Amino acid sequence: xxxxxxxxxHLVMGMTNKKSLKCExxxxxxxxxxxxxxxxxxxxxxxxxxxxxxTENNSVPSRFSPECPNSSHLFLHLHTLQPEDSALYLCASSxxxxxxxxxxxxxxxxxxxx
Amino acid sequence: GIQVEQSPPDLxxxxxxxxxxxxxxxxxxxxxxxxxxxxxxxxINLFYIPSGTKQNGRLSATTVATERYSLLYISSSQTxxxxxxxxxxxNSGGYQKVTxxxxxxxxxxx
Numbered sequence: 359x360x361x362x363x364x365x366x367x368h369l370v371m372g373m374t375n376k377k378s379l380k381c382e383x384x385x386x387x388x389x390x391x392x393x394x395x396x397x398x399x400x401x402x403x404x405x406x407x408x409x410x411x412x413t414e415n416n417s418v419p420s421r422f423s424p425e426c427p428n429s430s431h432l433f434l435h436l437h438t439l440q441p442e443d444s445a446l447y448l449c450a451s452s453x454x455x456x457x458x459x460x461x462x463x464x465x466x467x468x469x470x471x472x
Numbered sequence: 473g474i475q476v477e478q479s480p481p482d483l484x485x486x487x488x489x490x491x492x493x494x495x496x497x498x499x500x501x502x503x504x505x506x507x508x509x510x511x512x513x514x515x516i517n518l519f520y521i522p523s524g525t526k527q528n529g530r531l532s533a534t535t536v537a538t539e540r541y542s543l544l545y546i547s548s549s550q551t552x553x554x555x556x557x558x559x560x561x562x563n564s565g566g567y568q569k570v571t572x573x574x575x576x577x578x579x580x581x582x
Binding site (some may be wrong): 371390395398400401403407414428446448450459460461462463465466468 | 475502503505507512513514516517520558560561562569570571572573574575578
């Protein structure tokens with residue numbers, strides 16, 4: 359248990375569906391991150407929020423829409439995804455983005471797009 | 473840009489054996505870390521080791537920053553050590569973005 363939870367743990371969705379991934383951290387951190395992990399590829403940083411403000415968008419397609427209502431919660435809204443978006447999506451948090459080297463990760467959501 | 477390279481890509485060990493995993497990184501990398509991802513996807517931070525040596529039980533890590541490499545030692549391996557080991561680093565600029573290597577997949581067999 360790392361103090362970062364993600365729901366759902368598994369998600370299967372069609373290309374026309376809309377779904378959301380949720381991340382919650384109980385560590386009092388101020389920065390939250392979304393990563394995508396595909397097979398045989400390094401973890402790819404998608405978005406960074408620092409004190410609820412988005413500070414990084416790593417050229418992510420607009421079909422992925424993040425939302426950070428407060429420092430403890432982070433969402434990833436999904437719509438009209440493609441099969442190549444199937445991957446493990448990991449959320450992480452740290453005590454401010456300047457301490458990105460001390461990130462704590464959630465268990466991930468395994469997403470399958472059919 | 474930041475480059476983080478790991479070797480070997482795959483490793484199979486008999487339970488009880490020792491192993492060394494290597495991470496080479498470019499000169500713009502700071503704050504080197506090692507992570508373990510278990511077969512269910514959970515990623516755990518093992519070491520934050522920008523330089524020097526640290527030990528935690530059967531695991532230890534050494535980073536030689538001047539030569540831009542880090543080593544992770546696993547002694548007396550157990551089946552629970554199976555998974556993927558990642559090294560990662562942050563850029564040296566004001567904003568710290570973590571870049572991961574592709575990982576070493578370790579399987580420890582009984």
